Amino acid sequence: MSLRHGLLGLLAGRPMSGYELTAAFDRSLRYVWSAGHSQIYPELNRLLNEGLIEQVDEGARGRRTYATTEAGIREMRHWLLEMEPTRTGRNDAHLRFFFLWMLSRTEAEELLQVEREFHEADLQEYMAIAASDGDPPWGQLPIELGISYKEAMIRWLDWAIKEVRSNHRKKRPRVVPQKAG
Amino acid sequence: MSLRHGLLGLLAGRPMSGYELTAAFDRSLRYVWSAGHSQIYPELNRLLNEGLIEQVDEGARGRRTYATTEAGIREMRHWLLEMEPTRTGRNDAHLRFFFLWMLSRTEAEELLQVEREFHEADLQEYMAIAASDGDPPWGQLPIELGISYKEAMIRWLDWAIKEVRSNHRKKRPRVVPQKAG
DNA sequence: TGAGTCATGTAACCTGTTACATGATTTG
DNA sequence: CAAATCATGTAACAGGTTACATGACTCA
Numbered sequence: 001m002s003l004r005h006g007l008l009g010l011l012a013g014r015p016m017s018g019y020e021l022t023a024a025f026d027r028s029l030r031y032v033w034s035a036g037h038s039q040i041y042p043e044l045n046r047l048l049n050e051g052l053i054e055q056v057d058e059g060a061r062g063r064r065t066y067a068t069t070e071a072g073i074r075e076m077r078h079w080l081l082e083m084e085p086t087r088t089g090r091n092d093a094h095l096r097f098f099f100l101w102m103l104s105r106t107e108a109e110e111l112l113q114v115e116r117e118f119h120e121a122d123l124q125e126y127m128a129i130a131a132s133d134g135d136p137p138w139g140q141l142p143i144e145l146g147i148s149y150k151e152a153m154i155r156w157l158d159w160a161i162k163e164v165r166s167n168h169r170k171k172r173p174r175v176v177p178q179k180a181g
Numbered sequence: 182m183s184l185r186h187g188l189l190g191l192l193a194g195r196p197m198s199g200y201e202l203t204a205a206f207d208r209s210l211r212y213v214w215s216a217g218h219s220q221i222y223p224e225l226n227r228l229l230n231e232g233l234i235e236q237v238d239e240g241a242r243g244r245r246t247y248a249t250t251e252a253g254i255r256e257m258r259h260w261l262l263e264m265e266p267t268r269t270g271r272n273d274a275h276l277r278f279f280f281l282w283m284l285s286r287t288e289a290e291e292l293l294q295v296e297r298e299f300h301e302a303d304l305q306e307y308m309a310i311a312a313s314d315g316d317p318p319w320g321q322l323p324i325e326l327g328i329s330y331k332e333a334m335i336r337w338l339d340w341a342i343k344e345v346r347s348n349h350r351k352k353r354p355r356v357v358p359q360k361a362g
Numbered sequence: 363t364g365a366g367t368c369a370t371g372t373a374a375c376c377t378g379t380t381a382c383a384t385g386a387t388t389t390g
Numbered sequence: 391c392a393a394a395t396c397a398t399g400t401a402a403c404a405g406g407t408t409a410c411a412t413g414a415c416t417c418a
Contacts, residue, residue, distance in 0.1 A: 002273040003405080009280040019369050032276045034269040039406065041370060061369050061414045076283055080292065085274035087299075088215040090378095092183040093266035095213045097326060099190040101318040102257055108319070111261065118268075137282040138289070138345060145278060145337050152333035156326050164319060184377085200397050220378065222398060242386045242397050271406095 002086075003043055005079045006033050008052060008072050013136060015056050015067040018044050031146065047072070100164070108164045116157040123150040183267075184224055186260045187214050189233060189253050194317060196237050196248040199225050212327065228253070281345070289345045297338040304331040 010016060010024050021044075022037040044066060047053045052072035057065035068076070093115065100108045126146045191197065191205050202225075203218040225247060228234045233253035238246035249257070274296065281289045307327045 001405090002276055005273075005280075006276060009283065012280070012283060017369075018371095022369095029276065029279065031270040032272050032279070034271070034406095036407070037370075038372080038408080042372085045371095059369095063369060073283070076280065080277055080280060080284060081288060085277065087274070089212040090215070090271055091213050092186075093268070094323070094326065095183055095187060095210065096261055096266065097323045098210065098213070099186075099193070099257065099261060100322065101320070102190065102193060102254070103261060107262060138341075138348065139282070141281065141341050141344065142275075142278050144340070145275065148333045148337040149330070152329045156329040159325070160319075160322050163322065167318075182377090198397075199399095203397095215378095217379070218398075219380080219400080223400085240397095241388095244397060 002033055003035050003039060004047060004052075005076060006035065007040065007043060007047065008068050008076050011053055011066055012068040012073060012076060015065045017059075017063050017065050019063065028142075032142075097160075105164055105167055109161055112157055112161045112164060116154060116161070119150050119153045119157065123147065123154065126150060183214055184216050184220060185228060185233075186257060187216065188221065188224060188228065189249050189257050192234055192247055193249040193254055193257060196246050198240075198244045198246050200244065209323075213323075278341075286345060290342055293338055293342050293345065297335060297342070300331050300334045300338065304328065304335065307331060 006025065006029055007021060010021055010029075016024065018037065018041050022035075022040050025033070025035045025040070044053065048055065048066070050071075051069060052075055053066045054069050055064050056067045059065065096111070100111070103111065126143055130140065130143045130147060187206065187210055188202060191202055191210075197205065199218065199222050203216075203221050206214070206216050206221070225234065229236065229247070231252075232250060233256055234247045235250050236245050237248045240246065277292065281292070284292065307324055311321065311324045311328060
């Protein structure tokens with residue numbers, strides 16, 4: 001039930017159409033929650049029927065602009081303050097790391113290297129966003145989390161690549177933790 | 182299609198029954214991929230029909246032990262080397278951070294503090310596992326990733342708590358009084 | 363006027379979760 | 391012999407993805 005809370009939260013920021021919401025999901029929420037238009041439009045109609053959003057404008061090409069109602073804001077606060085988030089991970093990129101032993105040393109290294117490039121590119125993108133961004137009260141927080149996460153991934157991957165190269169089979173030194181602050 | 186690869190990979194490590202696989206998913210793969218027995222048993226039967234696993238033993242209480250076939254190992258290598266992993270995130274705990282502005286400063290701080298405790302507990306658990314673990318060639322790698330990730334989360338949360346405490350908001354949230362109870 | 367973009371929708375399919383259901387074996 | 395655990399399954403439902411479908415408006 002997080003699609004609705006993503007929509008409710010975005011609309012609480014400013015009124016938008018389904019089309020704009022689809023773009024907002026793809027632009028800013030993509031790495032924490034993704035949704036396509038085929039999921040968004042039916043959900044908007046459900047939220048409208050339940051009185052959690054209301055239509056505030058109608059434009060060209062059948063464009064309908066919605067805003068979060070007070071009931072919708074109450075629902076958001078309920079979700080934020082009283083609901084336990086789902087803690088079940090679902091990340092097939094990370095799942096692969098459990099089965100690296102099925103590959104040769106060079107294949108494993110190659111996989112980790114490709115992964116590193118992917119996270120490195122993301123990091124650059126996030127840093128560009130962080131430089132230009134941030135008007136809602138604590139708007140820079142999520143992007144900084146993205147940066148922290150990508151940096152941690154890259155540090156781990158660099159360590160993992162070294163491990164795979166040296167191919168030790170017994171006890172190994174830990175990844176060097178970064179100093180806080 | 183990652184459930185099947187989790188199963189195939191675990192069975193490539195050693196032959197197991199559906200019951201054992203359910204426990205293995207819950208024990209070691211939980212934070213990257215979770216699956217219950219109601220999903221595992223039908224999938225095992227599908228893998229069996231497709232010749233990716235084979236039954237290698239039959240025990241008490243109808244227990245059936247499976248192992249990955251050569252076709253199954255080929256499928257694993259194909260998944261590891263040639264398939265693009267899904268990059269769409271799905272994490273409602275992180276999604277909440279985008280909407281912290283809808284809370285008061287103390288509410289936001291409390292949410293972040295609870296989150297910190299959760300990750301701190303995970304970190305302790307992971308460190309205990311890391312101390313005792315590691316037989317397959319690069320078996321230490323995934324748990325070290327878990328540790329790196331949890332450490333990054335805690336560092337970010339500490340920073341975010343400070344931010345929320347010190348930075349005054351630019352815009353008042355549209356706070357609606359909550360219903361009692 | 364044709365291509366691109368804006369804008370909304372439905373349907374089939376796949377995956378995952380929760381609940382229901384059953385029986386065998388072990389252990390105290 | 392009762393309770394716990396081992397062991398496997400099905401069904402209903404919820405949520406998410408891909409494909410199909412349509413039309414309005416803008417701009418070159």
